[in-house]
Amino acid sequence: MIELTKTGIDGLDAILNGGIVTNSTTLVSGNPGAGKSILGLQYIYNGVEQFDEKGIYLSFEENESDLREAAESIGFDKWPEFVESGDIKVYDKQVLLRENDFSSSLELLLDDLEDDKYDRLVLDSLTMFELFFEDETEKRTYLLKFTDILNNNGLTSLLTNEQGAVFPDTDIGLENYLTDGNIYLIQTPTDTGVNRYVWVAKMRKQDIETDIYPMEISWGGIKVHENASAFSMMSEEDSPI
Numbered sequence: 001m002i003e004l005t006k007t008g009i010d011g012l013d014a015i016l017n018g019g020i021v022t023n024s025t026t027l028v029s030g031n032p033g034a035g036k037s038i039l040g041l042q043y044i045y046n047g048v049e050q051f052d053e054k055g056i057y058l059s060f061e062e063n064e065s066d067l068r069e070a071a072e073s074i075g076f077d078k079w080p081e082f083v084e085s086g087d088i089k090v091y092d093k094q095v096l097l098r099e100n101d102f103s104s105s106l107e108l109l110l111d112d113l114e115d116d117k118y119d120r121l122v123l124d125s126l127t128m129f130e131l132f133f134e135d136e137t138e139k140r141t142y143l144l145k146f147t148d149i150l151n152n153n154g155l156t157s158l159l160t161n162e163q164g165a166v167f168p169d170t171d172i173g174l175e176n177y178l179t180d181g182n183i184y185l186i187q188t189p190t191d192t193g194v195n196r197y198v199w200v201a202k203m204r205k206q207d208i209e210t211d212i213y214p215m216e217i218s219w220g221g222i223k224v225h226e227n228a229s230a231f232s233m234m235s236e237e238d239s240p241i
């Protein structure tokens with residue numbers, strides 16, 4: 001039996017056939033505003049709130065106060081409490097970018113990464129993390145080293161990734177091959193706002209639903225609609241009703 005880690009996100013665990021494979025690393029890709037950071041916050045928050053699993057949140061993009069405000073704005077009320085109690089350990093951009101190379105940053109984290117008490121980790125974002133490296137070879141080496149450390153220490157991790165196109169013209173980035181799973185968040189503009197979708201493109205060792213499902217971001221976070229037909233793919237203007 002493969003052990004699964006539930007995201008606790010409505011609808012997402014169902015299309016993942018139960019959850020993310022425990023001790024694996026999943027890439028969450030999408031363009032700016034697609035919901036990657038919210039998915040990360042929600043995964044860590046739900047871990048503590050619903051499953052009694054502690055988490056580490058690494059942000060190369062935001063300060064601790066920005067993260068708290070983002071979490072509270074969407075209804076993760078107990079985020080500050082969980083950070084205070086140590087159930088959520090935050091390393092924000094101020095801390096992470098203080099070091100000027102990856103090895104020293106990793107040194108800061110290592111004790112916590114190796115600590116059994118944490119089960120979940122989010123790194124937001126890989127795109128910023130990669131700025132530490134000079135070339136593709138160095139990046140590949142460290143990314144492999146990093147994902148090995150995560151998996152060997154019992155962490156089930158989400159790495160977010162800025163990606164403009166779901167089907168890029170150029171080669172798919174190496175990070176897509178170095179991770180066990182691949183989730184894309186997609187947004188398409190409409191007259192009134194955006195339509196949002198989630199696509200689980202790959203999940204090693206798991207039989208998953210590979211259709212594209214509609215999702216929404218609102219109070220309480222992300223909700224995935226498992227029944228695609230209950231949700232119009234057309235903008236209201238094009239709808240026959």
Ligand SMILES: Nc1ncnc2c1ncn2[C@@H]1O[C@H](COP(=O)(O)OP(=O)(O)O)[C@@H](O)[C@H]1O
Binds near residue numbers: 030034038073075219
């Ligand atoms: N409190 C909220 N209520 C409703 N929608 C929100 C809220 N907070 C953020 N969003 C939506 O989520 C989007 C941002 O998601 P985010 O996770 O920051 O994107 P990404 O990290 O992929 O750039 C915003 O563009 C906004 O539309």
Ligand SMILES: [Mg+2]
Binds near residue numbers: 037038061124
């Ligand atoms: Mg973000």
